[in-house]
Structures are given as C-alpha cells and as structure tokens.
Amino acid sequence: MTARNRISPSTTFALIRHGQTDWNAARRLQGSTDIPLNDIGRGQAGKAVPALSQFDWDFVVSSPLIRAAETADVIAADLDLDVIRRIPGLVERDYGPTEGMLEGAELDSMRIPGGYYGAESEPEVAARGLDALHALSRDYPGARIIVVTHGTLIRVTLTEALDLDVGSIDNATLNLVRHHRNTGFALHVLNGTPHHTQPSPSHFDNLKGHKSWQL
Known part of the structure; x- marks a missing residue:
C-alpha cells in the first residue's frame, strides 16, 4: 500500500x-x-x-x-474502496458457553453481574476495541x-471512550466518531442519527472531496 498523508490531528471512523x-x-447469543x-x-x-457515500x-x-x-466487502465494492485489514481485536465479545443459546430461562440462569458465566467481560471487550482504534489512529x-x-464491541467501546451509555447498535447503520490526538x-x-454534539455541516467540509490518504 502506498499513501500520501495530509497530516491532521484527527482520524475519522465510521463504525x-x-x-x-x-x-x-x-435471537441467539452469537x-x-x-x-x-x-x-x-x-x-x-x-x-x-x-449514508457512507x-x-x-x-x-x-x-x-x-x-x-x-462479508459486510465490509459489500461496502468496499460499492464505494470503490479496498479492505486493507482484518483486525483480530475487532471480533465480537466471546460469550463462552452461552453462545448459541436462545433468549429464555436457560440463558437467564447463566447471567452474572456484568454479563454471563464464562463470557469475556465488557471492560475486556472495550479495551480491545479502543486498542484497535488507537492503533489505526x-x-x-x-x-x-x-x-x-x-454491535456489542461498538457499544462498549463507545461507552468507554465517551463515558456515555450509547445503547444498542443497529445493523449496518452509520456511527461517526472522530479521534483527536489531544482531546480524544x-x-x-x-445509529444513523446526528448526535447532540454534532457540529455544523461546515465542520465536515474536509470529509468530502479532500482525501487525507490516497491508496
């Protein structure tokens, strides 16, 4: 991969x-x-x-x-982009012995504070997600x-990064986040809806038509 970098203090992510x-x-635990x-x-x-376009x-x-x-490949093809990496740290939370269970009494019996018996903890998942985003930045x-x-990785990563309960994440919707090297x-x-901290449209002028990286 070759690239021309326009140095910027911010890296932008569509999650x-x-x-x-x-x-x-x-509704199986996946x-x-x-x-x-x-x-x-x-x-x-x-x-x-x-939305991405x-x-x-x-x-x-x-x-x-x-x-x-598969989702990444469809998006990349439609936007004429390359998928450059599959990142192990971005895998979903490991739910251990509860994976594949349907919602109901059996799954409920496996609940413990913060998750399920034998599952990866939310702080562990958030740490993986943040590590991946920081490394990309x-x-x-x-x-x-x-x-x-x-979904869970996005939710807990954003919750940790923003100190904000963002709630559940919908399939294939836009979540737009910027990481500034000084301010986080x-x-x-x-979930496709402007957040209350959404700046004016001019704030995003540099997102359209001005590549920071040319692949």
Missing part, C-alpha cells in the same frame, strides 16, 4: 455493525461464533452505502468474522476509515 445473520433473527450473513443481512450491507473514505477494515468481513493519522465490526473521541452520528 458499522455487520448485517443480520440467521442467529440474529432467531458472540465470537462465526455465522455468515443471511439474505436480509446482505441487503442491509448494501443499504449502509448511501455522503463523505469520502480512504479504506475499509473489519473484524475477521465472516459476517463482518497511530498507523494512519488523519485518515477516514470505515470499520466494520460488531467525539461522537457525531449514532
């Missing part, structure tokens, strides 16, 4: 949850189990593109799990990066 899988539809997209999920991946993006990265990788300063990953993370779009 996108993958499209639907059959386990999502059945976690790190590698389940592919279903037909609805593949359609959702394509429907993520119009409002801005210029430099490249795409994703979790290596197939549902995220260091490796590609000033870039605009589409990151396709998982700022949230501008959540």
Whole structure:
C-alpha cells in the first residue's frame, strides 16, 4: 500500500455493525461464533452505502468474522474502496458457553453481574476495541476509515471512550466518531442519527472531496 498523508490531528471512523445473520433473527447469543450473513443481512450491507457515500473514505477494515468481513466487502465494492485489514481485536465479545443459546430461562440462569458465566467481560471487550482504534489512529493519522465490526464491541467501546451509555447498535447503520490526538473521541452520528454534539455541516467540509490518504 502506498499513501500520501495530509497530516491532521484527527482520524475519522465510521463504525458499522455487520448485517443480520440467521442467529440474529432467531435471537441467539452469537458472540465470537462465526455465522455468515443471511439474505436480509446482505441487503442491509448494501443499504449502509448511501449514508457512507455522503463523505469520502480512504479504506475499509473489519473484524475477521465472516459476517463482518462479508459486510465490509459489500461496502468496499460499492464505494470503490479496498479492505486493507482484518483486525483480530475487532471480533465480537466471546460469550463462552452461552453462545448459541436462545433468549429464555436457560440463558437467564447463566447471567452474572456484568454479563454471563464464562463470557469475556465488557471492560475486556472495550479495551480491545479502543486498542484497535488507537492503533489505526497511530498507523494512519488523519485518515477516514470505515470499520466494520460488531454491535456489542461498538457499544462498549463507545461507552468507554465517551463515558456515555450509547445503547444498542443497529445493523449496518452509520456511527461517526472522530479521534483527536489531544482531546480524544467525539461522537457525531449514532445509529444513523446526528448526535447532540454534532457540529455544523461546515465542520465536515474536509470529509468530502479532500482525501487525507490516497491508496
């Protein structure tokens, strides 16, 4: 990969949850189990593109799990971008022995404070997510990066980064975050809706038509 970098103190991330899988539809606890997209999920991946196409993006990265990788490949193809990395730290939370369970009494019996018996903790997941974003900021300063990953990872990472309960993350919707090397993370779009800290449109002028990285 070759690149021309326009140095900027901010790196911009579109955090996108993958499209639907059959386990999502059945309300099975999915976690790190590698389940592919279903037909609805593949359609959702394509429907993520119009919101993303409002801005210029430099490249795409994703979790290596197939549902995220498939979603990333659809988005990248539609936007004429490259998927440059599958990042292990972006995998979904490992729910251990509860993966595959349906909502109900059996799953409820496995609950413990902060999650489920044998599962990866939310702080551990948030630490992985933040490490991945910080590494991307260091490796590609000033870039605009589409990151396709998982709902719980996005939720707990943003909650930790922003000290804000962001709630659940919808499939294939835009979550727009900027990381400034001095001031940290700022949230501008959540689940496709402008956040209350959303600046005026002129704040995003540098996101359209001015590449910080040329691949």
